[in-house]
Amino acid sequence: MQQKLLIVDDEPHIRMLIEQTLEELEDDGVDFFTAENGEEALKIIQAENPRLVFLDVMMPKMNGMEVCRRVKKELLLDNVFIVLLTAKGQELDRLKGQEVGADLYMTKPFDPEVILAKAKEVLGL
Amino acid sequence: MARISLKNILGKKNDTAAIFLSLIAALPGNTWIEDDKGQPVLGSSSETCHEIMEIKHEEELLGFVKGDVSAVPIAALLNQLLEKEAEKKKLGAEILNLYQEINMIFNFSDKLAQSIDAFAIAEVTLSQARHIIQSNAGVVLLLDEDTGGLQVAAVSGEPLLNEKNIHRIFSVMQSLLVNGQSEIITNTVLLKEAGIISATVQSVICAALKVKQNVTGAVILFTNESVSYTAGHLKILTTLALQSSAAIESALLYEKNIKAANDREEAIRCIYEVTSKFVPYEFIDALGHKIITDVKLGDQVEKVVTVLFSDMRGYTTLSEGMSPAENFKFVCSFNERMGPIIRKYNGFINQYLGDAIMAIFPGKAEDALSAAVAMQKDVREFNKLRLANNQLPIRIGVGMHTGPLIMGITGDQSRMDATTIADTVNTASRLESLTNYYKGDIIISQATFSQLPSGTFHTRPLASVQLKGKNEPVLIHECFSGFSEEEVEKKSITLYSFNQGITSYVSSSFHEAATAFQQVLQTNPADQTADFFLQKINDFLDKGAPLNWSGVEEMHTK
Numbered sequence: 001m002q003q004k005l006l007i008v009d010d011e012p013h014i015r016m017l018i019e020q021t022l023e024e025l026e027d028d029g030v031d032f033f034t035a036e037n038g039e040e041a042l043k044i045i046q047a048e049n050p051r052l053v054f055l056d057v058m059m060p061k062m063n064g065m066e067v068c069r070r071v072k073k074e075l076l077l078d079n080v081f082i083v084l085l086t087a088k089g090q091e092l093d094r095l096k097g098q099e100v101g102a103d104l105y106m107t108k109p110f111d112p113e114v115i116l117a118k119a120k121e122v123l124g125l
Numbered sequence: 126m127a128r129i130s131l132k133n134i135l136g137k138k139n140d141t142a143a144i145f146l147s148l149i150a151a152l153p154g155n156t157w158i159e160d161d162k163g164q165p166v167l168g169s170s171s172e173t174c175h176e177i178m179e180i181k182h183e184e185e186l187l188g189f190v191k192g193d194v195s196a197v198p199i200a201a202l203l204n205q206l207l208e209k210e211a212e213k214k215k216l217g218a219e220i221l222n223l224y225q226e227i228n229m230i231f232n233f234s235d236k237l238a239q240s241i242d243a244f245a246i247a248e249v250t251l252s253q254a255r256h257i258i259q260s261n262a263g264v265v266l267l268l269d270e271d272t273g274g275l276q277v278a279a280v281s282g283e284p285l286l287n288e289k290n291i292h293r294i295f296s297v298m299q300s301l302l303v304n305g306q307s308e309i310i311t312n313t314v315l316l317k318e319a320g321i322i323s324a325t326v327q328s329v330i331c332a333a334l335k336v337k338q339n340v341t342g343a344v345i346l347f348t349n350e351s352v353s354y355t356a357g358h359l360k361i362l363t364t365l366a367l368q369s370s371a372a373i374e375s376a377l378l379y380e381k382n383i384k385a386a387n388d389r390e391e392a393i394r395c396i397y398e399v400t401s402k403f404v405p406y407e408f409i410d411a412l413g414h415k416i417i418t419d420v421k422l423g424d425q426v427e428k429v430v431t432v433l434f435s436d437m438r439g440y441t442t443l444s445e446g447m448s449p450a451e452n453f454k455f456v457c458s459f460n461e462r463m464g465p466i467i468r469k470y471n472g473f474i475n476q477y478l479g480d481a482i483m484a485i486f487p488g489k490a491e492d493a494l495s496a497a498v499a500m501q502k503d504v505r506e507f508n509k510l511r512l513a514n515n516q517l518p519i520r521i522g523v524g525m526h527t528g529p530l531i532m533g534i535t536g537d538q539s540r541m542d543a544t545t546i547a548d549t550v551n552t553a554s555r556l557e558s559l560t561n562y563y564k565g566d567i568i569i570s571q572a573t574f575s576q577l578p579s580g581t582f583h584t585r586p587l588a589s590v591q592l593k594g595k596n597e598p599v600l601i602h603e604c605f606s607g608f609s610e611e612e613v614e615k616k617s618i619t620l621y622s623f624n625q626g627i628t629s630y631v632s633s634s635f636h637e638a639a640t641a642f643q644q645v646l647q648t649n650p651a652d653q654t655a656d657f658f659l660q661k662i663n664d665f666l667d668k669g670a671p672l673n674w675s676g677v678e679e680m681h682t683k
Contacts, residue, residue: 013220020217031136111228112221 003030003123004050008041008067009085010059014108018054021112028125038062045071045080052122054115055102057086065100072101081122085110129211131160131180131188134203135167141206142167148199156192156199163189182207226361229257230368237368243267243376247278250344250369258330258358260346261285266294267334267342267373278342278373285323285347293319294345307332307363309354322347330354332362334370341370404543405473407487411532422541425533430485431493431525431573432549433472434557435463435500437480438520456480459519462503470496475545481557483550490527490576494604497523497567498582501607523607524557526570555592555680556601562680563587564653565603574602582606583613585623587654589631591679598677603654615649622648626658631676635662 005025007018015034026032033048035041039061045053053071057064064084071077084102097105104118119125135142135158149156149168157168158180166188178190178200187207190200236249247265255263262282266275275292297319310329316322322329326347334342344366348354400417401409409417412424437443437459444452460477467474472486472493486493500523508518528549535544556568565587574584583606589598605616616623626641639662645655665674 016213016217017220017224020214020221026132109224109228109231111232112225 003028003125004033004048004052005030005119005123006033006035006041006044006048006050006053008035008038008053008059008064009056010036011056012036014056014085017112018115021115022119024116025119025123025125028123030123030125038064038067041067042070045077046075049077050080052081052083052119054083054085057084065096068097068102069100083118129182129187129207129214131158131166131203131207133210133214134206145199145203148202149195152195152199154193154195156190156196158188158190158199158203160188161186168192180204180207182211222357225257226364229253229361230364233365233368237372240372241376241379243373243380244278246369246372246376250365251279251281254344254346254362254365255281257361258346258354259348259350260330261326261349263344263346264291265334265342265344265369266291268340270377275342282347283323283349285326285349287320287322290320294321297321307359307366309356309359311353325349327351328353330358330362332359332366334366334373336370336374341374344369405475407473407485408475408532408543411487412534420534420541420543422534422536422538425531427529427531428487429528430487430530430549431490431527431576432530432545432547432553433467433482433484433486433493433497433523433525434550434553435482435484435497435521435523436557438522438561440480440519443517443519459507462507463500466499466503467496470499472496483545483554485530485532485545490525490573491578491581493525493527494567494569494573494577494582494606497525498604498607501566505609520566522557522560522565523567524553524555524560524569525567525573526553526556527573527576528552552592552595552599556599559590559601559680562657563603564657565605566607567604569602569604571600571602574600583617585616585620586627588627589677591677593680612649612651616652619645619648619652619655623652623655626655630658630662633670633674633676635665635670638662639666 005022007015009015009018015036019032019034022030022032033044033050035044038059041053041055042062044050045067055064055067068082068084071080071082081103082101083104083106084097085106085108087108106115135145145158145167155168155171155173157170158166159170160166170191173193174191175193176191176196178196179186180188180190180200180203190196190203233249233253236253237246240246240249247267251263251265254260260282262285263280264277264286265279267278268274269276275294277288277291280286280288294316297315308331310316310331311327313322313326313329316329317324317326327350328348329345331343331345333340334344344362346354346362397416404417409415409420411426411428412420413426414420414424444455447455456479459480460482463482464474467482467484470486470492471488472484474482475485476483484493484496486496500521504519504521511518526549528547530545530547530549532543532545534541536542552570556570560566560568568587569584577584582604584602584604587601587603589600591598605613608616622641622644626638626645629635629638629641639659642655642659642662645652646659649655
């Protein structure tokens with residue numbers, strides 16, 4: 001099956017950064033999608049049903065928490081693995097992340113190797 | 126390196142694919158796109174093919190645009206987009222690179238903060254450097270501040286370095302380095318000629334460890350690959366080295382401080398140990414202090430203690446045959462035997478006075494007597510050794526008295542001494558000298574005697590004595606537990622007669638007294654004390670007893 005991965009961040013360099021970090025996954029046939037706000041992310045998730053989503057929390061329009069809540073609590077898409085990303089120093093309550101059903105919680109700056117390893121693990125590569 | 130493919134542009138997820146499809150549809154004729162293997166990617170192929178345009182990126186064939194004349198602008202557009210995509214990827218790679226550097230420095234600082242050992246820091250620095258910069262081997266060198274020599278603080282990877290010749294590396298590199306400190310060296314000939322690195326090394330990258338303007342060491346990586354190190358690598362290595370040198374410097378400083386503190390502590394401990402031998406801990410403790418430095422002039426405490434005095438009998442005669450050095454050695458060997466016995470029975474030595482010992486027992490009186498008995502037994506063992514070496518046997522007399530004692534610090538501001546001031550000490554000393562007179566080996570006062578548990582020691586009363594300079598007569602007892610078993614046995618058997626003899630003697634019944642002591646001597650002719658009394662009584666019978674005889678013997682000497 002074609003694996004899909006979505007990167008959501010309002011900052012272009014972060015999107016680029018994650019894309020670049022995970023570049024080698026493209027060779028394994030993983031399709032990359034990107035979105036720059038919550039609304040767009042939600043649309044792509046509904047349309048493409050990606051296996052893995054890297055989701056920034058602080059975003060205009062709809063924030064990451066809300067996206068996560070809708071996906072997990074309303075759309076009940078359990079097979080979408082959501083990694084919430086927040087900047088260091090802006091950490092939200094981890095409990096809040098759990099409440100909205102996030103699978104993992106990471107802080108920026110992140111370790112590229114950790115992100116890649118996690119993605120491979122989730123995608124079973 | 127950023128790789129690029131047609132999929133990047135024409136992938137299903139990408140809107141560009143749809144634009145191309147509508148473009149193909151809008152243009153006259155048929156055009157389609159194939160990948161590098163001729164597999165269709167976009168559009169539908171047909172028999173007629175007038176144009177074949179290659180799609181290339183940096184000399185790499187990515188695919189073809191085939192069809193009629195419209196293939197030309199479509200190929201141009203595709204090439205243009207691929208160019209842009211490649212640029213984007215390149216930018217992304219750069220961002221990732223920078224990001225990784227930040228992350229690395231972030232983690233590195235974190236790791237450095239956890240270490241206070243210079244070698245551990247060198248280890249972390251090297252592993253971090255080799256993690257980021259491709260290398261076959263690496264080394265961290267530190268300049269030894271004291272010797273000025275180089276030491277290998279960390280080394281890893283292939284054995285490309287000859288550690289024996291490492292001390293030459295700085296002087297060789299100095300001539301290679303343009304700005305003197307951090308550099309990429311591709312001309313490795315000199316290093317190889319100096320026998321420092323293996324012939325396989327192609328390139329060396331080196332960053333100096335610096336504190337202020339002084340070079341304190343270096344991080345050096347070696348590679349066998351022909352690909353040379355870049356300015357980017359040097360920047361990273363220099364950053365690592367900069368952080369590392371600060372951490373190493375503080376680690377070394379910390380180590381130095383710890384060592385200095387330990388040395389000081391050791392010195393203090395030594396002084397403390399020595400002083401505690403001069404002034405016993407018990408003395409300081411009794412004054413309510415923990416350490417001698419707390420002691421002040423005028424500190425004092427009064428306690429009821431048992432004072433033990435021991436003196437060597439006939440020491441003057443004994444010492445005449447010895448040189449001063451032999452004499453000293455002899456007294457030392459004797460004291461070395463006695464000291465532990467006194468401590469074993471909870472006493473402490475207040476003073477060694479040549480061949481005499483003054484000890485204090487702050488606890489029970491029986492402790493002091495147990496010590497005295499053990500001392501006498503030990504002297505017998507000591508004598509066995511002496512006899513075997515053809516030396517004269519020695520004898521000691523022990524006197525003890527229980528009473529109040531003031532322990533205190535006396536002297537002046539520049540010269541202090543731990544002193545005991547008490548009548549108890551004088552009495553104990555006088556009783557010790559009576560052992561010679563009465564031919565007993567341990568003599569105790571009534572005050573000590575009354576505190577002994579009954580049945581533990583073998584004792585017999587001797588007399589009431591009026592000590593010199595004292596108003597009240599002191600009742601004294603002999604303890605004979607320290608004699609040989611045989612002697613103890615005989616003295617026990619004759620105890621009744623001996624007691625009768627003393628009672629009669631004190632009450633002026635000299636005939637009865639003489640009979641009693643004769644009985645004692647019949648069973649135990651070696652009882653010198655009984656012999657002493659018998660002679661004294663015979664003297665009284667011959668010349669008459671002193672006029673005011675009340676049974677109390679007056680001592681005029683010491």
